[in-house]
Amino acid sequence: MTRLAVFASGSGTNFQSIAEAIHTGKLDASIALVVCDKKDAIVLQRAQKLGIDTFVFQASDFPSKASYEKVILDELKSRDVEFLVLAGYMRLVGDTLLQEYPGKIVNIHPSLLPSFPGKDAIGQALQASVKVTGVTIHLVDDGMDTGPIIAQEAIVIEKDDNRETVTKAIQTVEHRLYPQTLKNILERQNVSEYH
Structure with a gap:
């Protein structure tokens, strides 16, 4: 059973979906720390x-x-955390964590990367009047939403959609896709194929 840490800055709906997948036995892992x-x-x-x-x-x-990531690292090590899951964590991960967890940090992003990286991806997509957006799960590197893509799923933006309806559609995909993708990654225990 893989010991996870979930990094989040907001409401934690993706954290909740991962916790539920663990609770129901769909994901063989435990969340050691948020x-x-x-x-x-x-x-x-x-x-x-x-x-x-x-x-x-x-x-x-x-x-x-580096100084706050060193403190985070101490917390992770004290709980034997093996894998980091970013779920609405609004900070770039730095070298301290990247070097300690190479190929073992994943992130979820509410767009079809490389389109609309960074903050407010849903707002960016609506502003650009695109017909399709979606969800991307990727390995974390030292860039902003630039790591190798592991999984993606598209959603269509209808003519009468707004920020609220698009957000809801994206979250529905996220809450299904993230636990499923984590399951696939952790069962393989090897993410080198995504590099």
Whole structure:
């Protein structure tokens, strides 16, 4: 059983879908820790309800990314975490974690990368008036949403869609695709094919 840490900054709906997949036996893993950079994020309440340890930090309390990632790394090591899952974590991962977990950090992004990387991908897609967007799961590297793609699924944007309806459609895909993709990755235990 693989020990995961989930990194999140917001409401934690993807964290919840992963936790449910573990609970129902669809995903052979355990969540050893939730790492969060916002002390009032709803994901922390979700983790607390499930009895999952949390580690909360504020980047502004540290002189550098390396300094707070070193503290995060200590938390991960103390819990024997083997794999990192980014689920709405709004910070770029730095060298400290990338070097310690090579090929073992994945992220989910609400667009068909390489289109619309970075913040507000749904807003970017609507602004561009594209007909199709979707969800991407990718390995994390030192760029912004630039790592090798593992899985993608498209959704069609209808004429009368708005931010709310597109967000809902994307989350529906995310909550199914992320646990399924994690299952595939962890069963293989080898993500080198994506490099």
